[in-house]
Amino acid sequence: MRSWTTRHWLWAAAAAVVTAVVTGTTPVLIPNPVFTRMVEAPWWTYPVWIASAVLSGLLIATYAADRSSAEHRQSERRSITGAVLSFLAVGSRRATSWWSSHWAPMARSPGSAPCSQY
Template sequence: MRSSRRSVSRAGRSLLAWRARQWWVAGAGALVTAAVVGIPTDVVPNPLFGRSVPVQWWNYPALALTSVLAGLVLGTYVTASRTERMSRFGAGGAVLSFFAVGCPVCNKLVLLLIGTSGALSYWAPLQPLLAVVSVALLAEAALRRLSNATVCTPGRARLTRGARS
């Protein structure tokens, strides 16, 4: 419990130390994520895509949380070294959110595996759970990346316990 509080505290300090460029990348990343997930799933109304099943109330907060958290994760890469790899939690959460907010009968993979009635009977009830898991994965990715950013930032000395400022 104590280490998770410490991680949240370090993540908060890291966010407070962000420069304007990181905030711009985070904001742009959130908007791009909202468009990439929201337009094809028709959660964001558009003339290009449609849904057979209406958008559910929880699709909107799931898309909003996914977008904000994905933007924050993307913002952590502004000062990251070029050799640093993308977080598996962040990538998994972003992909999972697409399946969570999408139309259950518009997903070709689901239709092939369990058919239309299976998509409505089994897949649709699982989608809110997928949304929660997606947001949890993105939150974990953001927390890890932000809390580690204060421990070791490229170009700065490593902060250790007992180090003097």
């Protein structure tokens, strides 16, 4: 990171802010009118949320600031797709329940009991 230019640091800061907003909205770490939280978030949620945003920003900056080849851009698209899918798999309760209701029946072995969604 010593060789990073201003462009790298700007990308890192912008990506960290966007990551924090996107990942903090659904679990209501950032209060908003769209989602509600019935139980208060544990104290450790906030430091983990901020650390994840900062590390994600640094990672995204390594991909976004250097746009040199088509192969690199394809790798970048795969990384972004993976990040979005991991957010939906872990961060979004609605997406998780949708995912389990649509894909869990296919993953079950024949004759086994159905999976609980809660």
